Amino acid sequence: MSDAAVATAAPKLTRKDFVSDQDVRWCPGCGDYSILAQVQKVMPELGLPREKFVFISGIGCSSRFPYYMNTYGFHTIHGRAPAVATGLKISRPDLSVWVVTGDGDGLSIGGNHLIHALRRNVGLKILLFNNRIYGLTKGQYSPTSELGKVTKSTPLGSVDYPFNPIAVAMGVDATFVARSVDVEAKHLQDILRRAYEHQGSAFIEILQNCNIFNDGVWDSLSDKATKADTVLLLEHGRPLIFGKNRDKGITLGSDRRLQVVTLGNGASEEDILVHDETNRPLAYMLAHLEHPTPIGVFHATARLAYEEAMGKQLEAARQKLGPGDVNALFNRGETWIVE
Amino acid sequence: MEPMTVETQTVGTAPTKRREQRESVVIRFAGDSGDGMQLTGMQFTTESALAGNDIGTLPDFPAEIRAPAGTLAGVSGFQLNFSSLEVYTPGDNPDVLVAMNPAALKVNIGDLMPGGILLADQDGFDAGNLKKAGYATNPLEDGSLAKYQIIVVDMTGMTLKALEDLKLSNKVASRCKNFFALGLCSWVYSRPIEPTLNWIQDKFKKTPELVEANSLVLKTGYHFGETTELFAVQYEVKPARIAPGKYRNVTGNTALALGLLAAANKAGLPLFLGSYPITPATDILHELAQYKNFGVYTFQAEDEIAGVCSALGASFGGGIGVTTSSGPGIALKQEAINLAVMVELPLVICNIQRGGPSTGLPTKTEQADLYQAIFGRNSDSSLPVLAAATPGDCFNMAYEAVRIAIKYMTPVILLSDGYLANGAEPWLIPKFENLPPIPVQFRTEAEGFFPYLRDPETLARPWVKPGTPGLEHRIGGIEKEDVTGNISYSPANHELMTRARARKVAAVAQDIPPTTIRGDQAGDLVVVGWGSTYGSISAGVDEVRARGKTVSQVHLRYLNPLPPDLGGILRRFKTILVPEMNMGQLLTILRATYLVDAVGMNKIQGQPFKVSEIAAKILRLLEG
Ligand SMILES: Cc1ncc(C[n+]2csc(CCOP(=O)(O)OP(=O)(O)O)c2C)c(N)n1
Ligand code: SF4
Ligand SMILES: [Mg+2]
Numbered sequence: 001m002s003d004a005a006v007a008t009a010a011p012k013l014t015r016k017d018f019v020s021d022q023d024v025r026w027c028p029g030c031g032d033y034s035i036l037a038q039v040q041k042v043m044p045e046l047g048l049p050r051e052k053f054v055f056i057s058g059i060g061c062s063s064r065f066p067y068y069m070n071t072y073g074f075h076t077i078h079g080r081a082p083a084v085a086t087g088l089k090i091s092r093p094d095l096s097v098w099v100v101t102g103d104g105d106g107l108s109i110g111g112n113h114l115i116h117a118l119r120r121n122v123g124l125k126i127l128l129f130n131n132r133i134y135g136l137t138k139g140q141y142s143p144t145s146e147l148g149k150v151t152k153s154t155p156l157g158s159v160d161y162p163f164n165p166i167a168v169a170m171g172v173d174a175t176f177v178a179r180s181v182d183v184e185a186k187h188l189q190d191i192l193r194r195a196y197e198h199q200g201s202a203f204i205e206i207l208q209n210c211n212i213f214n215d216g217v218w219d220s221l222s223d224k225a226t227k228a229d230t231v232l233l234l235e236h237g238r239p240l241i242f243g244k245n246r247d248k249g250i251t252l253g254s255d256r257r258l259q260v261v262t263l264g265n266g267a268s269e270e271d272i273l274v275h276d277e278t279n280r281p282l283a284y285m286l287a288h289l290e291h292p293t294p295i296g297v298f299h300a301t302a303r304l305a306y307e308e309a310m311g312k313q314l315e316a317a318r319q320k321l322g323p324g325d326v327n328a329l330f331n332r333g334e335t336w337i338v339e
Numbered sequence: 340m341e342p343m344t345v346e347t348q349t350v351g352t353a354p355t356k357r358r359e360q361r362e363s364v365v366i367r368f369a370g371d372s373g374d375g376m377q378l379t380g381m382q383f384t385t386e387s388a389l390a391g392n393d394i395g396t397l398p399d400f401p402a403e404i405r406a407p408a409g410t411l412a413g414v415s416g417f418q419l420n421f422s423s424l425e426v427y428t429p430g431d432n433p434d435v436l437v438a439m440n441p442a443a444l445k446v447n448i449g450d451l452m453p454g455g456i457l458l459a460d461q462d463g464f465d466a467g468n469l470k471k472a473g474y475a476t477n478p479l480e481d482g483s484l485a486k487y488q489i490i491v492v493d494m495t496g497m498t499l500k501a502l503e504d505l506k507l508s509n510k511v512a513s514r515c516k517n518f519f520a521l522g523l524c525s526w527v528y529s530r531p532i533e534p535t536l537n538w539i540q541d542k543f544k545k546t547p548e549l550v551e552a553n554s555l556v557l558k559t560g561y562h563f564g565e566t567t568e569l570f571a572v573q574y575e576v577k578p579a580r581i582a583p584g585k586y587r588n589v590t591g592n593t594a595l596a597l598g599l600l601a602a603a604n605k606a607g608l609p610l611f612l613g614s615y616p617i618t619p620a621t622d623i624l625h626e627l628a629q630y631k632n633f634g635v636y637t638f639q640a641e642d643e644i645a646g647v648c649s650a651l652g653a654s655f656g657g658g659i660g661v662t663t664s665s666g667p668g669i670a671l672k673q674e675a676i677n678l679a680v681m682v683e684l685p686l687v688i689c690n691i692q693r694g695g696p697s698t699g700l701p702t703k704t705e706q707a708d709l710y711q712a713i714f715g716r717n718s719d720s721s722l723p724v725l726a727a728a729t730p731g732d733c734f735n736m737a738y739e740a741v742r743i744a745i746k747y748m749t750p751v752i753l754l755s756d757g758y759l760a761n762g763a764e765p766w767l768i769p770k771f772e773n774l775p776p777i778p779v780q781f782r783t784e785a786e787g788f789f790p791y792l793r794d795p796e797t798l799a800r801p802w803v804k805p806g807t808p809g810l811e812h813r814i815g816g817i818e819k820e821d822v823t824g825n826i827s828y829s830p831a832n833h834e835l836m837t838r839a840r841a842r843k844v845a846a847v848a849q850d851i852p853p854t855t856i857r858g859d860q861a862g863d864l865v866v867v868g869w870g871s872t873y874g875s876i877s878a879g880v881d882e883v884r885a886r887g888k889t890v891s892q893v894h895l896r897y898l899n900p901l902p903p904d905l906g907g908i909l910r911r912f913k914t915i916l917v918p919e920m921n922m923g924q925l926l927t928i929l930r931a932t933y934l935v936d937a938v939g940m941n942k943i944q945g946q947p948f949k950v951s952e953i954a955a956k957i958l959r960l961l962e963g
Contacts, residue, residue: 022826050808050811051808051809051810051811052805054805056652066813066815067815067826070811072805073811073813073814073815074813074815075813075815076648076816077674077678080675083648083649083652084651084652086645086649087611087648087650087653088652089652090611090636091653092658095806113644113645116640313631314631314634314636317632318632320632321632323632324600324604324633324634326601326771329630330601330771331768332587333587334388334389334534334587335585335587336388336391336585336587337586338578338581338585339583
């Protein structure tokens with residue numbers, strides 16, 4: 001039976017079908033709960049049978065995720081989920097493979113695998129839960145912690161400059177780069193759907209609150225009172241306008257840098273940049289914008305996925321040489337007979 | 340003996356030549372890395388195999404890819420032992436050394452048998468090259484090599500002369516000189532040159548001028564042998580008596596790749612290789628990368644960790660995941676191998692061992708990763724460990740590694756080494772239909788499914804392909820509850836699962852064939868080896884037995900678990916000798932496992948044992 005036939009024949013799935021029988025063990029109030037809820041909400045709407053989903057994670061609080069999804073799942077080792085997932089996706093392109101990782105898992109110990117999966121454009125949906133801290137090991141600073149971060153391992157403040165996950169993904173020419181926030185339920189759902197539909201790697205940085213070891217790091221972006229002024233919503237084809245009164249916007253200044261302007265104050269709507277997901281240089285600039293903080297799809301572009309390219313090579317080899325004949329291979333080269 | 344130098348033009352009428360029989364001959368071709376010595380050696384090997392001899396070969400590459408020409412570091416060698424008797428090794432000391440320059444002479448002359456033939460290229464021994472090799476005077480002329488038969492031939496000069504009409508540049512033309520050496524040696528040992536002529540046709544088909552040039556030079560070298568007075572004798576090595584059938588030459592790495600492919604095909608599973616280049620394992624990646632029409636996936640990962648992880652991901656998906664590396668890479672993979680131990684998925688890890696800790700001796704051989712394979716992971720982490728004994732045996736053991744991995748749902752480590760990887764031997768070509776079956780059962784039945792419900796006989800857990808409806812489940816590295824596979828930190832469960840994992844690996848012993856004892860079943864001395872020492876030990880044992888002494892030999896291919904009959908066998912001998920190219924790793928394991936007073940024999944020089952070394956040690960022990 002083809003995948004499509006399975007999809008149409010299968011009974012309609014609901015959120016519950018994606019909830020496993022395991023008790024969720026995150027701290028009460030952890031941002032991971034909301035992310036889990038959004039993923040479980042979106043999965044049944046995607047039209048793919050449940051058994052075709054696989055969640056692969058590394059190690060960290062965030063990486064417990066697969067246990068709570070009633071799909072196939074693999075909780076691997078620290079930092080290596082993209083590598084495990086790559087092997088699975090190459091050999092099983094029929095599966096929808098999701099990677100769940102943390103800022104430590106994905107950008108510290110596993111940074112190498114993350115960037116290589118993205119540059120190869122392996123068809124993985126990579127969710128990086130960024131709480132700017134090591135949660136599972138009880139609160140050391142992470143590669144995304146802000147400079148000067150005071151933690152148990154940095155009592156006088158950290159002295160290393162942090163990674164910007166979006167800029168990292170842009171830097172390796174990832175084909176789908178987005179950011180969302182744990183508590184922005186609707187926004188996160190939309191981004192997850194977009195990621196699912198994207199051919200190739202989809203990278204989503206999800207700003208996540210660790211209420212135990214780094215409470216409130218993203219508050220200004222999620223607090224109803226402030227977020228209108230701190231968050232810039234990226235929407236393809238729409239002007240980059242934000243602010244409680246939608247009176248602020250982003251323009252390209254005469255110095256070729258992004259500039260925040262107030263509308264009416266010498267700037268009109270025509271001066272405001274219109275977001276274009278396919279415009280890579282714009283995405284680079286937005287990646288480095290901090291005030292306001294952009295959320296949404298920075299960049300989306302089509303490029304042949306790695307597993308498709310490899311599948312094509314295998315198929316071409318079969319066309320050219322015929323299906324492999326093991327005996328013929330055994331007998332390749334110079335042979336001789338001993339009577 | 341006075342060195343004999345031959346002028347190009349002295350080729351006169353062909354003198355009548357004597358023909359002499361030889362039982363076996365060991366020849367070593369040595370020159371600069373750019374001189375094509377590997378190719379020359381390989382072609383001479385093919386000619387010898389086609390002449391019906393049994394053969395053993397050993398290439399010896401420089402560690403640097405492009406060491407400066409003419410220097411000691413740039414010397415590349417290839418040794419071949421061809422015989423009318425059974426061959427176990429590439430031979431200890433060559434009877435013939437072909438030296439294309441002074442550096443090659445300096446590096447290799449110490450190995451040449453006293454009275455052996457030294458065939459040198461006159462042109463290569465110019466002042467510049469002599470200086471680079473650190474010779475104050477020309478050793479071919481200063482009498483320092485009097486104990487050898489020195490034959491100096493102006494190979495380069497005659498090569499250039501033969502190619503005069505072809506209008507090739509001097510540089511291109513002189514690079515054909517290795518074919519002169521090959522042609523000449525082919526004549527001296529009565530090898531047919533037709534196979535090499537055919538090979539040249541094929542190899543250089545895109546550059547017809549090189550087909551012509553190399554063929555011409557090969558024939559020139561051959562005819563020179565016929566006509567020159569330098570060689571009064573032409574030697575003949577009769578065909579060996581070997582098991583009938585169809586043969587080809589294989590290196591260990593090729594055989595290993597073929598074994599993996601054959602097993603995956605037998606099992607009906609896609610083969611996935613995740614690998615990162617490292618000497619001497621890389622050729623397996625190269626080889627498997629050519630099998631794309633078989634549906635083989637080869638993934639050159641960003642590092643060794645990703646290599647093994649991607650392979651494990653493919654196994655999770657229902658393929659047979661394989662990773663290939665050498666010691667330093669295996670060190671990086673161990674955490675992921677332990678994940679495979681916990682999630683109990685099939686995985687094959689091939690370690691083509693090289694010498695020394697860290698980067699060590701990348702191009703030299705050693706068998707010092709046995710501890711790493713058996714003990715090198717955190718916690719109680721048992722997995723089957725196999726080792727190939729000969730280049731051809733790499734095929735069998737790779738096949739066996741896949742079979743065990745699938746049957747017992749476990750990672751398996753297969754040990755080979757640089758000596759097997761690059762060494763070649765004639766391989767009796769198997770028929771795919773006759774290889775043992777590798778049954779695979781993917782669970783599809785949801786009723787009664789538990790991820791860690793074990794098969795009573797093998798203790799394997801069920802293998803489920805993602806995509807199977809109703810069997811969605813999660814696996815991972817955290818300790819599992821027995822049967823359900825849910826996360827469990829229960830103390831009693833951890834002990835139960837640790838013991839279950841160990842028992843499962845121990846159960847592999849039921850698949851190990853009875854141990855073969857070469858020689859008497861009991862007695863004064865048994866020599867126990869593993870891995871690539873098989874050749875030297877066998878030949879050493881045979882040599883001692885030929886002198887009327889009794890000594891037996893056991894060679895292990897299964898190192899964890901050990902063969903169930905091994906303890907009984909060891910106790911039937913008064914003395915147990917364990918030769919190893921390490922500080923005594925199997926020795927320690929045998930002593931600990933069986934409480935036997937085995938003695939070690941250890942060589943840690945990046946070089947295989949010589950047959951004479953093994954024989955001498957056995958004789959010393961027998962004499963007490
Ligand atoms: C090889 C290895 N090194 C270290 C650890 C310990 N460790 C587990 S999770 C973690 C950091 C996790 O941080 P992050 O990825 O940000 O995940 P979070 O817990 O914040 O979700 C560390 C250091 C480990 N499990 N394995
Ligand atoms: S430690 Fe932080 S990240 Fe981990 S579960 Fe608790 S709140 Fe969440
Ligand atoms: Mg974190």
